[in-house]
Amino acid sequence: MNKRVSIGAFSALILGLSLALVGTGNSALPQVEPAYVKECGACHIPYPAQYLPKRSWERILGSLDKHFGENATLSPKALTPIKTYLDSHAADSAAGNPRIMRDVGVNIMPLRIVEMPFWIHIHRKQIDRHAFDNPKIKNAGNCGACHRGAANGKFGDDD
Ligand code: HEC
Ligand code: HEC
Numbered sequence: 001m002n003k004r005v006s007i008g009a010f011s012a013l014i015l016g017l018s019l020a021l022v023g024t025g026n027s028a029l030p031q032v033e034p035a036y037v038k039e040c041g042a043c044h045i046p047y048p049a050q051y052l053p054k055r056s057w058e059r060i061l062g063s064l065d066k067h068f069g070e071n072a073t074l075s076p077k078a079l080t081p082i083k084t085y086l087d088s089h090a091a092d093s094a095a096g097n098p099r100i101m102r103d104v105g106v107n108i109m110p111l112r113i114v115e116m117p118f119w120i121h122i123h124r125k126q127i128d129r130h131a132f133d134n135p136k137i138k139n140a141g142n143c144g145a146c147h148r149g150a151a152n153g154k155f156g157d158d159d
Contacts, residue, residue, distance in 0.1 A: 035081040
């Protein structure tokens with residue numbers, strides 16, 4: 001067996017294992033609502049629900065006709081599972097992490113993850129180095145430019 005074939009088979013095995021894990025629901029990988037991935041991952045990565053509060057997601061879903069210069073309108077039927085998913089996985093939901101909400105005033109309604117204090121705090125070094133001015137990165141919301149696992153909701157040091 002040549003090397004390329006064995007690597008291919010190995011990747012297939014790993015993929016198979018991860019899919020199996022996702023299937024059981026026991027995996028550490030986050031369970032992401034398929035409708036969310038499909039509809040809200042069409043133009044950019046499906047941004048992690050846990051990085052914005054409920055009120056921000058509600059506002060975003062309520063103004064999809066004027067979505068950052070795009071019309072991203074969805075039918076009420078398509079919207080329902082997405083609303084439910086974002087509401088139950090937002091930063092201030094039971095599934096959320098209180099650290100993400102730190103320094104977010106009750107009257108503040110961030111519409112971008114990159115406006116969240118936790119995000120600014122983590123990326124302070126990159127902001128100081130003007131990393132987000134790099135045309136290859138284009139804008140800070142392009143998480144996948146630096147986080148290879150972003151599309152799968154992974155932002156750890158090794159992702
Ligand atoms: C027609 C394309 C399109 C679709 C579909 C779409 N978006 Fe967007 N979205 C954009 C554009 C364009 C931006 C702005 C990109 C930028 O300038 O950073 C954006 C930005 C965002 C941001 C801000 C990201 C950040 O932190 O900077 C969020 C959050 C977001 N979208 C959520 C959603 C959700 C939720 C849905 C599904 C209901 C959705 N988007 C569907 C085009 C789209
Ligand atoms: C210019 C490259 C760049 C972009 C773009 C970027 N990040 Fe990061 N991010 C980093 C670096 C580098 C670190 C590690 C920071 C450190 O430890 O000093 C990091 C760390 C993180 C962490 C902490 C991970 C951990 O477990 O320690 C999260 C969460 C994160 N980023 C989310 C995001 C999200 C969400 C986006 C898009 C809205 C994004 N990042 C865009 C470079 C980037």
